[in-house]
Amino acid sequence: MSAADVRVELPDADATREYGRALAGVLRAGDLVLLSGSLGAGKTTFTQGIGAGLGVRGRVASPTFIIARVHPPLAAGPALVHVDAYRLGSLDEVEALDLDTSLEESVTVVEWGEGLLESLAQDRLEVSIERPHGGLDAGAGENLDPDELDAAAGTRTVRIRAVGTRWAGVALPVVG
Template structure:
């Protein structure tokens, strides 16, 4: 596994997405700038739209299979149906250490796939000095503890491009 190194952090992109369909649509646009070797680290609370965004990225990459939360499987590979890279979709929620992440052997496929790690903040950054860090948040209703799990509701998205791979890359707004 790669060890964490100092990296450049580019400017942040802040978006407001109206609902689940807008989140999927932005994921499809984001997929257009992704290439083999890219790491996308998704974070945010339950129901914020991490898997919804992953579905849009999968659709944009043209991968096989339904992109669903891999919570109990931990990692799922979606091969490309086109000439593009596969999508390796990881859910790090149940991982408790770097050793457990390392046991998934993600670095073996990192160079030829787009690797997307949900709940990866504070854990997956060691996989690559070049990555997109995407934080999704949804406002809570009055008195509600978590955002609703349905598709309704605005998502606030903050994207940080980290490392030289992203220098000069225009992310979709």
Template sequence: MTEPDVTRTELADADATRRLGRALAGLLRAGDLVVLTGDLGAGKTTFTQGIGAGLGVRGQVASPTFIIARVHPSLTDGPALVHVDAYRLGSLDEVDALDLDASLDESVTVVEWGEGLVESLAEDRLEVSLRRPRGGAGTLGVGGSGPARAASGEDEDASAGTRVVELRGVGPRWAGVELPVVG
């Protein structure tokens, strides 16, 4: 089996991250599963905001960290957006309890922190990895967050800094699909 192609792009800021999400929304359809990875502040929710805008869904797309999953119905004739934050989920049983597969066929499902937890939901998925600079040197990293990082003087402004985004389609649904690149 061959490794899926990766589309890699650098995004200047949060607005560019939203634009890429919006461009991707033009390719998404009901039944699509999008799995987002990246550390805190990398732009996962910002990217999902772009997807929501591109799909024309109702409601503000915000991090569903404490709700776990939020459904944004379509304001057009397109699919709803199911936005999931799996950060607090620790097992496949907890993912199964969300019953995501019940709405998967009629919605676009975007799962933040889903790597290693939701791949079994669908044979086809789009894996999106987001990274952004950490610290004064502008290096990309997957460092921690919180008080220790803030005390070190590192940049914690989630809207600042170039992001590197990698898009990887997995399964027949994504074979031959040209994924967007936005600068």
């Protein structure tokens, strides 16, 4: 892991939100954040923290069915463009969203953007969120851990890879 890469363990959803809020402290207009992780890992929870840290209007929720949602700032600062690329299958569909027109004036956070949207910006943060779901596949009720079923519980491992010169010398938060 280079100096521009960070790995943190976050004990629950609240800590994940707080870490997103801390990360918002180093984000500025033009920044692209690509989130990856399995369903239920905490991508939207993390984005809620970024939204809170940026001080944007509106409830940050998964934009799964509308693909992209813009949250304007409540005061000075950039808007948050929150995108769910899960249903996007090609660069043509990405281009139809016209994200590059708002990229320079907003912080753009894309869930499921890995392998599809890196071309939007040379400088970006690639964030991977892992949350073990071991008990969910067990099948037998007595083997299910209640923390695994509770969306707010469970440790998340967040790895951030800073790509590009924008991030040279920027200290990413290291604790949740």
